[in-house]
Each structure stands twice: as C-alpha cells, then as structure tokens.
Amino acid sequence: MGKEEAVTDLTRVPRRRALQVLGAAAVAPAVAEGARALHPLVPPQPDGAAWSPRFFTADETAAVEALAEAIIPETDTPGARAAGVHQYIDWMVSRAAAGDGPAGLPEAMRAGLAWLDRRSAALYGRRFADAAAPEQAGLLARLAADPPREDAAGVELFRHVRRLTISGYYRSEIGMRDELGYAGKQYLTEFEGCAHEHHLDWEPDGAEGSAEIDRRVAAIESGAVKLERWNDMRGGIEREILRRERPYGRRVTTGG
C-alpha cells in the first residue's frame, strides 16, 4: 500500500494519472507472505519469534485448531487453520483472561476443551485433535443440534469457538479475498451498477397481469370489499389501487 499512501491529496494529482498510480497499488500484493502467516488481529511475539500461544497449552491449541478447522474447513479455498484462526482465538481468550473481554470466557474455554478431549476419547478412543474428520464432525453435529445432544460444557465451548472462528476467518485475508473474492475499496472511474437483464426485468411471482389481482381490484372499487389498512391484506391489492390512483414519479418541470 506504500504507493497509495504516497499520494496524499488526489486533488493535486491529475485524475487520470492518479487513477493509474492508485490502480497499480490496488492490484499489487497488499502484504508480504510472511505477514500473512500471522492472523491480522494478533500482535507479533514481542521478541519477533514465531507465533506461540499466549493462553492455551499445546494440547488445548491443537484442539482449538482442529475445532476451528472443522467449523470452517479447507475446501477449494484454505480453511480456518491456514487463516490462523486458532491464533486469533488464543489472543481473544488471553485478552479476556487479562480482563479485556467477556468474563468467564477463559474458564469456559478451558473446561470445554477438557470435556471435549474426554468425550472424544470415550467415543473414538483418542483426543479430539487426533480424531478422524468424520468423527470430529459427528461430535460437532451433536453439539450443534437443537436441542443439543451433549453436555452444556461442550455446547458452550462449541458456540464460543464457532463465533470466534467466524469473526477470525472472515476478517482474515484468506477469508475475505481467497474465499469470498473481496476486491473493494478501489479507485474506479465509473460505478457500473447492476447490468443483469434477469435482475432488471425481474418480476415478483404472479405479479404480471394477474387475473386474481384484477378481479379483487374490481371488487374493491365496486365497494363489495372494504378497503382496509394495506398491511392487513395480502397480495398487494390495496397498493395496486393506490398506485393506479396516485401515479408516482411525475417529472420535475418547474422550480423547486
């Protein structure tokens, strides 16, 4: 983004040139690969070392990583693990443990993770992080069910991790760009708007030349059916009458 920041005032740069300069910046890689390895919301280690968890133990980290990946897995695009969501969750929980975040979150996470590995061992004979993907998904399905089919400790853990995985993944560059194709905040010379004929010509179901609407309009106009408050009705009949009686959008021809 360095080039963009160098142009501090577009009004002082010829517009065409500004767009060239800034357009080039917009398509350039935003960050080096190294920076991308760390989740954007997680501060680097103070000594510049590789990331290591601030709150979770190594076993807990493995479980959180597996949970996040099971919630948003790698498909045709990278999943939560590649996006560093476990780093983000660790950071958020460590902040909560330091008093900056929801009270009770660290305790709920720790208790939930202990429950998770116990339950996984009982069901599959190994801790959650080492269970096969279908096994992990099977346990999550029991936690996600309505009503849940597992202990409250596990359900609470799942909901916390799911919420944090969503915010961590879809705020990361992988989640925004690779997964959703985000390419906003650009300098454009035109805004094209919708150019899809199937949208511009779209009509609500049954709205075109409906004999039912014509029949009911006639009934209301004849007084056989009382005109009521429009939202008590269904089918847009009153609104059709209003539209006919008060054609909208007359053009501006005089002052004002």
Place this chain on the structure above:
Amino acid sequence: MEILQRGPVHDVVVIGSGASGAMTAHALVEHGVRVLMLDAGWKFDRSESWAHVLPFEADRRRRGGEAPPRYRLDDREQPYLTPEGRPFQLWRTWGWGGKTNVWGRVSLRMSDLDFTGPAREGWGLPWPVRYADIAPYYDRVEQLIGVTGGDDDSDSLPGSRHHLPPVKPRCAEVILSRAAGRLGIPAVPIRRAVLTRAHGGRPACHYCGSCGSGCRTASFFNATDYLLMPALETGRLEIVSGAVAARVLTGDDGRAEGVQYFERESGAERAVRARTVVVAASAMDSTRILLNSKSRRHPAGLGNGNDQLGRNYCEQVRFHRYGFLPQLFGQGYTNDDGIGGGHVYIPRFNHRLTGLDYVGGFGIQLWGSGCQTTGVNVAELLPGHEFGAGFKRRVRERYPALAALHPYGEILPRPDNRVTVDEARTDRYGVPLMKIDVTFGDNERRMVRHMHEVADEILHTAGAEMVPSSPGEHDPPGAAIHEHGTVRMGDDPARSVLNRFNQLHEVDNVLVVDGSSFTSASEKNPTLTILALAWRAGDYLAEELRSGRL
C-alpha cells in the same frame, strides 16, 4: 468577568464548525461580515484517512498501534449522563467540519407535509416556515455542495433541478425496488451529497464506498473543504481551534456580550467579546451551552424564560431488517461499494394510506445491500449453529445476496424527552454535564410495528430468505444521530425558543442554527435542511448587522 473588558469586540462569534456553523459563517463572510469561530478540536487531515486501507490491513495497522483520524469524541473525555436503564447513544465529533467528515450524506428536502404535519395532525407545534421559504436555500445549498439524485418529485419528497446524475443501483437494490414497486411503494434514486461528476472544482467520486472513514478527495460534502476553506480565503474568518465553548456570557441588560471557553489541552479559561453569537455546537452540546449560560436575567439558562429549552427532543427511530435474495445466490463477488450506503431510497408513502394507528411518517434506506457487508455479518445472520463445508458454501453463496432495509421513522417531540444539566456533575473544566433523558412512546411503538410489516412485506415480495427478527426491535435513542427539537423554532414565543430566523425569542443577539432548532424531526435525514436554515440565518444576521438593528 474581567477578561471580557479587554480584547476586540467581534461582530459575530460562531460556536462550532460543523455543517451549521460553517454554513452560517460562510454566508456571513460572503456578505462582508467578519467572523470569529470557536471549535473544540482541530483540522482533520483527510490525506490520513484509511478509506482505501483494506480491512485486514487496517487490522494489522491497529495491531501495530496505528490509528486512523479520531473523528468520534471519546465519551470519557466529555461524559454525558443518562438515567438508569434509559441509554442514549451520542455521537460527537470535535474538530473542523464536525460530523460532516464522516456523515451519511443522505440529502432530502423536507416538504410541507413535514412543516405543517405537527399542527395539521394535532401533535405538535407548527413550524414557522414553509417549503416556499426554504426552497430557494435548498436550491443554493444543492448547487454549492453537489447532490446526486433523480428527477422524482412527490408530495413527501420535493424534487430538485440541481441534482448531479443519479448513481446506478446494485443488483439487490434493483430487485428490492421492483418488489416495492409491485406493492405500490415507490423507490427512487438516493439523494446523497456525493459528486457523481466533478463539481465546484472538486473531483468526482471514485466509488470506494468508504465514506465513513473520511474522503481523501473531498468528493462528498464536508464543511471544512466546502465552506471553511473558502471562507478563510476571504480573510474575514478566523478559527480558534481546541476551544471548548462553555457559556454565552451576558450583560446586565440580558444580552449576549461574549463567549466563555476553555482551551482543550491546557484547560485555561478564556473569553471572547461579541456583538452577536451564533450557537452551532450540534444539537445536544448547543443545548448544554445555553442551559449553562445562567445569569441573574436568565436563571434557567439563556432563552429559557418559558421552560422550553432542552425539552421536546425528537429524532428518528430506525432498525435493520435483513434477508438474502435467492436471485443473487452464488453470483460471486460484485464490487458494490458505490457511493457508500444505499443507492435507492423509499420516500415516505404512509400518508397515502388510511386506517393507520399512529401519526408521522417513515422512509426506508437500502443501506448495505450486496457485497458491501462482510462474511462475518453474513455468517452471523444465518440462523442455527451450522458448521463445516456446507456452512462455508452457504456463506459464500449468500455473500452477494444480502438485502438490507433500514426504515427511519419520526419520533414525536414530547416535553419530557429532554436535556438538562446537572450542577453537581461537572467536566474537567468544571462545567456542568448534560443529562439526556429520552424514551420512545406508544406512537413510536405502533409505527415501528408498521415499519417492520412493510420491510417484511418488501422482502417477502422479493422472494427473500428472511433473517429472523423480532417485530418490535429497534435501535436505541440517539442511534440515528439526528438530534432535534431542544431549541425549537416557532412563531409562538411561549412554546418555542427561536423565531423563524433561528434567533432567540428572549435574546435578540443570539442565534442557534444547528439541528436543535427543528420544530419536529420528520422522517428525513436532516443535514440538507440544517444547511438551508443555517444559510438563511446567516443572510438574516448579515442584514440585521448591516441595518444596525443588531
């Protein structure tokens, strides 16, 4: 106050540099009047805006300790009080241009439905002006600042010949417009103070959609670039930055003689002398300043002999209603940034209906439809606790398909919705804090119910997959950032604080020109009307000064 015995007497001292103060000052210097302006902050540097910093890059910068310009005043620096259980969201900007640096930019002309409605429907004071009084100023303001819009013209939303070209709607907005149209609810191009072509020597919008971060090219109206800088160039405007106005000072005759302020950083007390004072500190802070301007002649605050100052607060109630449009599922990313916010507006239409169980109107914005939102929002709007590859696919599928409706409904003025000051609680300068006590009433609850019904009906007609909501939910008071009524205008001096030219009934050399002067809120975003009234007040004040009446 000894300090007032020295120093020059300024013809006009303006408190506040936002839309209203800057507009009045601009009008005054055009007439040759010299103006001293006090602002509680400093000039923002729009080249420092993070408008083009991608979201994850912004996260990295914040993580590294960087911060974009702080447009929002930290409430911890200047607290305000609310009663237990009655929250109020107050959004203040201290600094040149005020909230116009980051405002929503929706620019709607009020109509005679708005100006006459309160009296006609029997729920409020009549406005002392009519559309014909204000229309010439709407014309001038629109030509000066540049407003994109269509050629529509209706009884609830008067048209204009001065609009810049309309902006094209996004996919979701096309479908929602057609659904609304099918219901007999007209949808029109949004009117927004955004330059859809170069205007007034400023470059056209570049459609980054990040207006809320402040525009690097001044391609939407902000008071600094459009009003203060030209006014400064005349040599007749002087701005004192970092000056926190506290009180209008009055003499033995009860008339204003100057303004007391505190240097924001040092806390030092200062005062300037004035022949006339224009109060434009934004609605809540202007009210606080007047309430705190107590004297022997004005024991309840300046202009408050009739106990109307601070009362009759009004604004708009709003909420967000969402659905996903199956027509757009899986169409992939579309750059829907545009001019930021909705490109389509549904003007008030309920005055054409019969049998309503409430009074007042509402309009609907289509703020945030399509790929303007984030995957976080999309994922959180999906009901249930889904996970896995199917969940990930459903989020991607729905990402371009968000349909967002934001109805804004009029809150009626009520005497007990009010701002007061608490003598026992003071800020860092020893100035009493304001207390904001606002609740929504039965009329609002009934209107909100109808607003939900209409929004749901539009979404249903569009075939949307509905995001669950509860019928009565709405944002808390203050969320619309459209505060009005506490220093209202009126022809009856017993029931209003200002006359039809924004001049205090009780003190002729004080004008209040910001949104607090509105007699009623209407359903419309107010800034265009604030600018029109402030310009008109500036013309009036210049003539009063020239003629020697002031």
